[in-house]
Amino acid sequence: MAGPTLRDVAKRANVSIRTVSNVVNGYAPVSDELRARVQAALDELDYRPNLIARNLKQGRSGMIALVVPELDVPYFAELAREVITAARARGYVVMVDQTDGDVERERELLGRNSRATMFDGLLLSPLSVTAEELRARGHRVPIVLLGEHIFNGSFHHVAIDNVSAAREATAHLLALGRRRVAAIGDQPYATGETAQLRTSGYRQAHAREGLEVDERLIVPTPRFHRRQGATAMEQLLTLPEPPDAVFCYNDLLALGAMRALTRAGLRVPDDVAVVGMDDIEEGQYSTPSLTTVAPDKKEIARMAVDVLMESIGGTPRPPAEIVVPHRLIVRESTTGQAPAVPT
Amino acid sequence: MAGPTLRDVAKRANVSIRTVSNVVNGYAPVSDELRARVQAALDELDYRPNLIARNLKQGRSGMIALVVPELDVPYFAELAREVITAARARGYVVMVDQTDGDVERERELLGRNSRATMFDGLLLSPLSVTAEELRARGHRVPIVLLGEHIFNGSFHHVAIDNVSAAREATAHLLALGRRRVAAIGDQPYATGETAQLRTSGYRQAHAREGLEVDERLIVPTPRFHRRQGATAMEQLLTLPEPPDAVFCYNDLLALGAMRALTRAGLRVPDDVAVVGMDDIEEGQYSTPSLTTVAPDKKEIARMAVDVLMESIGGTPRPPAEIVVPHRLIVRESTTGQAPAVPT
DNA sequence: CACTATGTCTGCATCGTTGCAGAGCCCTCA
DNA sequence: TGAGGGCTCTGCAACGATGCAGACATAGTG
Numbered sequence: 001m002a003g004p005t006l007r008d009v010a011k012r013a014n015v016s017i018r019t020v021s022n023v024v025n026g027y028a029p030v031s032d033e034l035r036a037r038v039q040a041a042l043d044e045l046d047y048r049p050n051l052i053a054r055n056l057k058q059g060r061s062g063m064i065a066l067v068v069p070e071l072d073v074p075y076f077a078e079l080a081r082e083v084i085t086a087a088r089a090r091g092y093v094v095m096v097d098q099t100d101g102d103v104e105r106e107r108e109l110l111g112r113n114s115r116a117t118m119f120d121g122l123l124l125s126p127l128s129v130t131a132e133e134l135r136a137r138g139h140r141v142p143i144v145l146l147g148e149h150i151f152n153g154s155f156h157h158v159a160i161d162n163v164s165a166a167r168e169a170t171a172h173l174l175a176l177g178r179r180r181v182a183a184i185g186d187q188p189y190a191t192g193e194t195a196q197l198r199t200s201g202y203r204q205a206h207a208r209e210g211l212e213v214d215e216r217l218i219v220p221t222p223r224f225h226r227r228q229g230a231t232a233m234e235q236l237l238t239l240p241e242p243p244d245a246v247f248c249y250n251d252l253l254a255l256g257a258m259r260a261l262t263r264a265g266l267r268v269p270d271d272v273a274v275v276g277m278d279d280i281e282e283g284q285y286s287t288p289s290l291t292t293v294a295p296d297k298k299e300i301a302r303m304a305v306d307v308l309m310e311s312i313g314g315t316p317r318p319p320a321e322i323v324v325p326h327r328l329i330v331r332e333s334t335t336g337q338a339p340a341v342p343t
Numbered sequence: 344m345a346g347p348t349l350r351d352v353a354k355r356a357n358v359s360i361r362t363v364s365n366v367v368n369g370y371a372p373v374s375d376e377l378r379a380r381v382q383a384a385l386d387e388l389d390y391r392p393n394l395i396a397r398n399l400k401q402g403r404s405g406m407i408a409l410v411v412p413e414l415d416v417p418y419f420a421e422l423a424r425e426v427i428t429a430a431r432a433r434g435y436v437v438m439v440d441q442t443d444g445d446v447e448r449e450r451e452l453l454g455r456n457s458r459a460t461m462f463d464g465l466l467l468s469p470l471s472v473t474a475e476e477l478r479a480r481g482h483r484v485p486i487v488l489l490g491e492h493i494f495n496g497s498f499h500h501v502a503i504d505n506v507s508a509a510r511e512a513t514a515h516l517l518a519l520g521r522r523r524v525a526a527i528g529d530q531p532y533a534t535g536e537t538a539q540l541r542t543s544g545y546r547q548a549h550a551r552e553g554l555e556v557d558e559r560l561i562v563p564t565p566r567f568h569r570r571q572g573a574t575a576m577e578q579l580l581t582l583p584e585p586p587d588a589v590f591c592y593n594d595l596l597a598l599g600a601m602r603a604l605t606r607a608g609l610r611v612p613d614d615v616a617v618v619g620m621d622d623i624e625e626g627q628y629s630t631p632s633l634t635t636v637a638p639d640k641k642e643i644a645r646m647a648v649d650v651l652m653e654s655i656g657g658t659p660r661p662p663a664e665i666v667v668p669h670r671l672i673v674r675e676s677t678t679g680q681a682p683a684v685p686t
Numbered sequence: 687c688a689c690t691a692t693g694t695c696t697g698c699a700t701c702g703t704t705g706c707a708g709a710g711c712c713c714t715c716a
Numbered sequence: 717t718g719a720g721g722g723c724t725c726t727g728c729a730a731c732g733a734t735g736c737a738g739a740c741a742t743a744g745t746g
Contacts, residue, residue, distance in 0.1 A: 051461040052398045052399045061395060071439075074415070093438065094438070094440070095406070095439070118398075226627075281415070281569070286629065
């Protein structure tokens with residue numbers, strides 16, 4: 001089972017362990033003849049370095065962990081892809097874990113026996129655990145927060161400007177002449193900070209147009225899945241004056257809402273226009289295709305990994321809030337116009 | 344940066360390193376008084392065990408790797424979720440990596456300096472690398488193959504019965520009275536073994552009904568993304584006698600195909616019925632919702648992890664091909680009937 | 687020719703943890 | 717009283733690799 005070690009190779013080539021190590025790593029000059037002899041032994045035994053041992057000696061593992069609530073939520077899957085790619089470019093591999101939004105699971109990360117010590121750094125997209133709590137618990141491993149929770153000065157944090165993003169999405173609907181614009185996805189409680197930012201963008205857009213917000217049009221949802229979007233939409237349709245547009249706090253909610261609208265026999269965007277957030281690929285292929293606010297995921301991943309690398313590298317900057325650009329992508333669900341080709 | 348070690352704690356509590364280790368692990372009996380003293384020191388220093396050192400000593404890491412072509416392909420994301428859950432139940436964590444279907448990246452896994460040595464086992468969903476090649480290269484780590492490639496006797500392999508699955512999907516379309524059933528996703532070359540199995544199921548379904556297959560209705564696609572589905576569908580629509588149904592080799596192709604149909608002004612399923620494979624969540628919320636063949640992903644993940652654990656545990660069984668159940672889920676894209684509630 | 691510089695190669699210590707074997711100590715029982 | 721046994725606790729070695737300092741041989745210099 002266990003493979004050959006440096007010692008085995010050294011014995012076979014009749015050299016010191018250290019020399020084999022040097023050949024493997026190309027660290028020190030080794031004469032051609034000896035190198036050949038060692039290389040032969042390496043090949044014959046099919047030597048593979050034991051990375052765990054190397055890690056122990058070097059005090060680093062070359063691994064970072066990415067912790068997200070749910071990996072099968074497209075936004076996180078797409079983000080994970082970018083993080084893996086970005087980390088790879090820096091010579092790191094990524095361990096992906098999901099917490100299912102379970103506070104306990106998120107807390108485990110910080111606990112006494114957490115696996116966190118195995119990693120050089122942590123990228124965390126927390127759902128339930130608060131930054132306060134994160135700070136309170138000891139942490140020995142550099143952490144960068146992704147997308148969720150507001151800045152509290154304790155951690156690096158990479159996200160888009162949620163208020164502007166939501167304001168622009170809502171403004172787009174208002175500019176189309178819609179006057180009863182609903183919002184799906186508010187979370188008026190402690191861990192719903194991101195959702196609250198979006199609600200406040202939604203309000204700002206109305207305020208700038210001098211419009212009142214009908215509070216009944218703001219529908220909170222505990223989670224951001226298709227199902228909640230559908231349910232919220234159904235609920236909105238029972239209002240005496242149903243909405244003529246909906247701003248959903250992510251694309252999954254929007255897709256669920258569109259599904260509910262279609263089922264109710266309504267047309268998108270003719271009867272109700274729909275906007276989402278996240279720009280998941282699915283929204284390009286839905287019927288109708290989905291207008292959305294696209295965060296620059298590549299950039300989020302790249303910045304997060306970069307900042308984490310810096311923290312690991314030992315030049316820790318003071319915690320910074322890094323704002324990544326976003327842009328509104330207009331598709332059929334608000335204009336009825338098919339864009340030329342799905343991008 | 345570096346945290347306190349057992350030695351630091353031992354010094355503080357004025358006991359031997361070994362005793363601290365015993366307290367941490369609960370291995371040996373320790374008197375209450377001493378345990379309290381050690382525990383106090385542990386708490387004061389906020390000791391966290393160095394898992395890398397533990398791993399080195401114990402010769403296992405408690406990590407397995409899951410390697411998939413693309414993490415943002417919903418099927419793989421959903422599978423990854425199940426694998427992570429299944430592994431977690433067995434006390435393992437999962438490192439997820441993606442190869443982008445790049446042969447080189449897949450080969451790296453097996454190379455001299457592969458990270459594979461860091462893991463106790465490997466779950467591999469290969470796209471380009473052949474099982475032959477996998478076998479040819481040395482591998483010291485237990486490997487279980489997922490879903491792709493046919494059995495060649497060298498590895499454990501977990502998958503559904505692709506031939507039956509494709510046959511049932513096609514038969515469903517034929518049973519609805521469709522007579523020009525197209526197939527999107529064939530891959531008539533070395534690494535397209537899974538696709539070929541599906542094509543052969545497609546042919547079997549026709550044969551059982553005594554029907555000829557129009558070869559022009561079989562459209563190969565290099566990859567299984569929405570875009571290829573749309574392109575293939577567009578191509579099919581240019582035929583003198585376009586199809587009245589399509590069997591797509593996965594759900595993404597099917598969603599792309601539906602998008603192309605809608606854009607061409609055709610109705611699903613009235614003009615063209617569509618079936619996919621994989622049962623990704625997106626298909627429950629598409630318009631129309633998507634009829635599909637659902638592999639039991641939970642079971643795939645569970646079996647794969649179980650078999651891998653066995654191999655790791657040192658009771659290696661001879662490589663087995665494990666067939667996991669699947670079932671046809673009928674939705675609007677073939678019958679026009681909305682199921683009661685998206686499940 | 688003595689002396690330093692250079693180029694190769696090696697042994698020892700170490701990373702932080704756990705396995706193993708055994709040292710004390712106290713208690714029990716013949 | 718003394719042998720035997722159980723309970724605690726400890727030191728040493730080892731997992732497999734790398735950092736460091738130095739040994740040795742050869743080459744270069746005045």
